[in-house]
Amino acid sequence: MLKLTKKADYGLMALKFLAEHPERSALSAKDVADAYGIPAQLLAKILQQLTRSGLLRSHAGMNGGYALAREARSISAYEVILSIDGPFFITSCTKGKTGCELTTNCTIKEPLARVNETIAGVLKSISIQDLAEHEQPAARERNARELVALTL
Amino acid sequence: MLKLTKKADYGLMALKFLAEHPERSALSAKDVADAYGIPAQLLAKILQQLTRSGLLRSHAGMNGGYALAREARSISAYEVILSIDGPFFITSCTKGKTGCELTTNCTIKEPLARVNETIAGVLKSISIQDLAEHEQPAARERNARELVALTL
DNA sequence: TGTAATTCCGACAGAAACGGTCGTATACTG
């Protein structure tokens, strides 16, 4: 239904939270979970996944936790969603390698693939820092032309 | 996971098929289902829903079936998806009236709402006729500026 | 009038995805 999973939401929230607290060298999963009322163990798994994808750096032990692996500005919402929910295709027929197993050619796929790229483009244009700043002026003018190029 | 349901896919395919066969006054659910290998009864329910939403006109009885209620050019992919899958919000927290029941304010919602509108804008810019024509040049230049206005 | 084609509608069942929990192992700090 074209909606992010809660996991992806949690992930974005967590990264935003980390971006907002650069003074702490690391925040534990529990810190973040408490801040937002997210189930701690669930968030832990999400953060572990983000670590595996290289978006976070983790450190076990006392005073350990997670920190952004890169600048907030250079981490896009797209990467986060991709890491947590896996690759998304707007068409449900595009499943892995098999392609569309339905009829000879569901020509519907082609135009929707363009929509898919547009969405990806929009998500790529939004950085974690954009989320952390309550206004996100930076992402605006920056990608205007690019967006047009993508959709058309 | 940011993906259309199969039902929505089926609905788009069916409308595309109807748009491609204007010579027939009506096509039965079975006709369309056979053409694409879609489960007939499932497609029937989808077409009924689209009829309820006013996108199709139905006619029972022999030689009955479904036909587009409007010009293919004036029916957008957005309307189809909306009819079948219901209103979509990219953030999973935006549930009906309650709003975000999580923390005081998940500021994440605000930027993503803009993404949501962008996606809606793209889907609105794609008509059934665009799907029927294998190239969809019409939707291109037409909505370029509008898209920019939406995202920013 | 009767029969076949077809839409209409609700209920339901199997399957998959999602959200969340638990237990345990591992790593680091002091």
Next chain:
DNA sequence: CAGTATACGACCGTTTCTGTCGGAATTACA
């Protein structure tokens, strides 16, 4: 060593999705 924290896999309950079944109402046509 003890406490804090990540890492990871198994599992379960709920929801959503996909598809099926059965029956009722509508229409065309012989």
